[in-house]
Amino acid sequence: MEQQILGFFEASDFLEHEVLRPLSHIRPGWELFVDPTTDRYKDEEGTFAWLFNHLITRISKSTPPDKYHDSEDRLAEHVQTSLNWKISKHRGIWRNASGHRLTPNDYLVTLEQGGFKIDGIEDLIAAASGRVHAALQYGQRHFDDMERGHQVILAGVLAAILYHWDPIEPEIRKLEV
Structure with a gap:
């Protein structure tokens, strides 16, 4: 399964555009290069290459949750209670104060903000892992092959993790040594 997940994240302009370009205000180098000797993204200054490789490895070694929506729900519940956002879940769908389904952007902002809770990043990683494993179960072998709605959410979750x-990349790198 680990190799399948690594393959899921093989180089793709679309993957970089969806996950890394939204973070270009933090690190301008959102277009990555693949190192032909390792088949991984080349660690270059001003990019998220090293962190993205680290994230892909984490996902490839993780056991997906039984229900990845549970991880996402914990993030949304944190935002609901701790930040007093007027969102609620009805029949499995998160809704805003007026009862309308959250737009994909609003849902992603909710998950990103939920990531600030203790263990929030772990919930984001579990959600990403669950979404990747679900895509693979449905025969979607690469990010580019995903159904567009799920692709948007996965890209947003990955961007939120990055x-x-x-700000803690140096500490993460030290743990990898």
Whole structure:
């Protein structure tokens, strides 16, 4: 399964555009290069390459939750209670104060903000892992093959993780040594 997940994240302009370009205000180098000797993204200054490789490895070695929506629900519940956002879940769908389904952007902002809770990043990683494993179960072997709605949410979750990891990259690197 680990190799399948690594393959899921093989180089793709679309993957970089969806996950890394939204973070270009933090690190301008959102277009990555693949190192032909390792088949991984080349660690270059001003990019998220090292963190993205680290994230892909974490996902490839993780056991997905039985229900990845549970991880996402914990993040949304944190935002609901701790930040007093007027959102609620009805029949499995998160809704805003007026009862309308959260737009994909609003849902992603909710998950990103939920990532600030203790263990929030772990919930984000579990959600990403669950979404990747679900895609593979449905025969979607690469990010580019995903159904568009799920692709948007996965890209946003991955970007949220990288956003949270950005300020602590030096500490994460030390743990990898």
